[in-house]
Amino acid sequence: MAKSHTTFVCQNCGAVYPRWAGKCEACGEWNTIAEEGGGNDSIPAALRTKRRGRAFALEPLEGKTEEAPRTASGIKEFDRVTGGGFVKGSILLLGGDPGIGKSTLLIEAAAALTKKGKRVVYVSGEEAIAQVRMRAERLGLGKAKVELAAETNVEDILATLKDSNTPALVVIDSIQTLWTETVDSAPGTVTQVRASTQALLRYAKRSGAAVVLIGHVTKDGQIAGPRVVEHMVDAVLHFEGDNAHQFRILRALKNRFGPTDEIGVFEMTGEGLREIENPSALFISERDLGSPGTAVFAGIEGTRPLLVEIQALVAPTSLGTPRRAAVGVDQSRLSMILAVLEARCGVRLSGYDVYINVAGGLRILEPAADLAVAAALVSSLSNATLPADAVYFGEVSLTGAVRAVPQAAARLKEAGKLGFTRAVIPEAGKNEAGEGLQINTVAVLTALVAEIAARSPRAPRRAVGGTEEA
Numbered sequence: 326m327a328k329s330h331t332t333f334v335c336q337n338c339g340a341v342y343p344r345w346a347g348k349c350e351a352c353g354e355w356n357t358i359a360e361e362g363g364g365n366d367s368i369p370a371a372l373r374t375k376r377r378g379r380a381f382a383l384e385p386l387e388g389k390t391e392e393a394p395r396t397a398s399g400i401k402e403f404d405r406v407t408g409g410g411f412v413k414g415s416i417l418l419l420g421g422d423p424g425i426g427k428s429t430l431l432i433e434a435a436a437a438l439t440k441k442g443k444r445v446v447y448v449s450g451e452e453a454i455a456q457v458r459m460r461a462e463r464l465g466l467g468k469a470k471v472e473l474a475a476e477t478n479v480e481d482i483l484a485t486l487k488d489s490n491t492p493a494l495v496v497i498d499s500i501q502t503l504w505t506e507t508v509d510s511a512p513g514t515v516t517q518v519r520a521s522t523q524a525l526l527r528y529a530k531r532s533g534a535a536v537v538l539i540g541h542v543t544k545d546g547q548i549a550g551p552r553v554v555e556h557m558v559d560a561v562l563h564f565e566g567d568n569a570h571q572f573r574i575l576r577a578l579k580n581r582f583g584p585t586d587e588i589g590v591f592e593m594t595g596e597g598l599r600e601i602e603n604p605s606a607l608f609i610s611e612r613d614l615g616s617p618g619t620a621v622f623a624g625i626e627g628t629r630p631l632l633v634e635i636q637a638l639v640a641p642t643s644l645g646t647p648r649r650a651a652v653g654v655d656q657s658r659l660s661m662i663l664a665v666l667e668a669r670c671g672v673r674l675s676g677y678d679v680y681i682n683v684a685g686g687l688r689i690l691e692p693a694a695d696l697a698v699a700a701a702l703v704s705s706l707s708n709a710t711l712p713a714d715a716v717y718f719g720e721v722s723l724t725g726a727v728r729a730v731p732q733a734a735a736r737l738k739e740a741g742k743l744g745f746t747r748a749v750i751p752e753a754g755k756n757e758a759g760e761g762l763q764i765n766t767v768a769v770l771t772a773l774v775a776e777i778a779a780r781s782p783r784a785p786r787r788a789v790g791g792t793e794e795a
């Protein structure tokens with residue numbers, strides 16, 4: 326007799342258990358395990374017939390290679406991130422918080438493709454056709470020849486697609502709403518999301534259409550995250566930003582056909598997403614010149630230099646354990662910089678709350694931002710304004726040395742282009758003469774701390790650089 330088909334699946338990581346438990350041992354999350362029917366979720370029942378293996382020919386590694394055939398979407402920032410557009414026969418997952426603008430981005434991309442005479446099918450499982458139409462109307466794309474459907478059943482969708490000539494692009498909005506008859510779990514569960522993705526993956530490979538899946542990822546990664554299909558798809562893009570800002574960043578987390586370090590920058594306006602071709606100018610446009618605690622970081626995102634303002638606030642604490650809050654930079658990176666300032670530069674921070682923020686809602690992953698973060702922190706602590714025409718970059722090591730970072734020349738060039746006249750950088754970069762840029766090199770963080778402290782209106786100051794006086 327066949328065993329019971331009920332299994333318990335963690336909705337966060339997809340781990341399977343024979344019985345319910347409060348905590349998932351695989352990912353450590355609580356209350357994420359839910360009952361699902363159909364134990365074997367990766368292969369639909371129809372394909373699970375007993376058959377003998379079939380021998381196939383093996384191929385040599387050496388052979389003709391062809392560039393992946395692509396269709397550029399026509400939205401430059403989108404094409405930059407994907408590495409040139411939609412790849413034929415590939416499947417792409419676009420994740421992001423609800424309401425961030427995923428549907429908007431893809432209806433715009435879909436409309437742009439139809440303008441090039443390509444066939445695009447947009448399947449919305451979340452919104453009624455009228456709602457999709459209304460959005461397109463609002464975006465000024467009401468006349469675009471996108472073919473719409475409001476469907477959630479995978480078999481129906483595939484039957485419709487197979488009946489007609491293959492579209493260049495199929496958009497599924499969203500993967501969490503789909504359900505397939507091959508498994509008997511509720512839509513949105515890990516089992517359904519996986520099985521539906523499998524079916525669409527087979528369709529993409531067979532037909533040569535590019536398929537884009539939209540997936541919601543909630544902040545805490547909960548609810549049958551599309552995470553569980555990340556390994557199956559060819560590319561994973563993440564659309565991020567926060568609702569307080571209009572900026573939206575498109576980032577590639579995985580890309581089998583292109584780079585993963587490029588970002589695309591958009592602004593959400595009343596008429597849809599606007600591409601930002603020169604993000605540096607935008608991110609430093611609202612700069613608060615002349616107040617202590619801000620430093621401009623010359624960063625690199627992919628191949629593109631990007632200037633951003635780093636803001637710091639160091640304020641006396643009233644708590645037993647002072648606060649260390651970081652928005653836009655890694656929390657542990659901040660802790661490290663604070664520890665180096667304390668241990669190597671004699672900057673006493675234990676009695677202060679520390680806040681770091683990256684202007685515009687950008688998230689910085691580069692260690693090259695260390696020097697700018699340290700400069701902003703010391704500037705705030707000593708109430709000394711940093712020169713408004715200076716940019717900072719450099720990695721700070723645990724010894725307090727300032728290390729070289731890649732692509733110094735590109736960073737300096739961008740700074741020069743935007744009217745900066747000074748750059749504070751690691752020693753290794755001193756030969757990279759940026760045009761019209763005065764280069765100040767720092768070998769150790771202590772030197773920078775002393776320099777900033779000397780600018781303080783209250784110098785010599787209690788807390789900074791060991792210049793303590795009674």
Ligand code: TYD
Binds near residue numbers: 422429430464594595
């Ligand atoms: P949407 O694309 O529906 O988000 P998602 O598919 O990621 O859930 O966009 C939702 C938000 O974007 C909504 O709050 C309204 C805003 N928006 C604009 O500001 N301008 C526009 O032109 C459009 C279409 C949406």
Ligand code: MG
Binds near residue numbers: 428429498
């Ligand atoms: Mg949507």
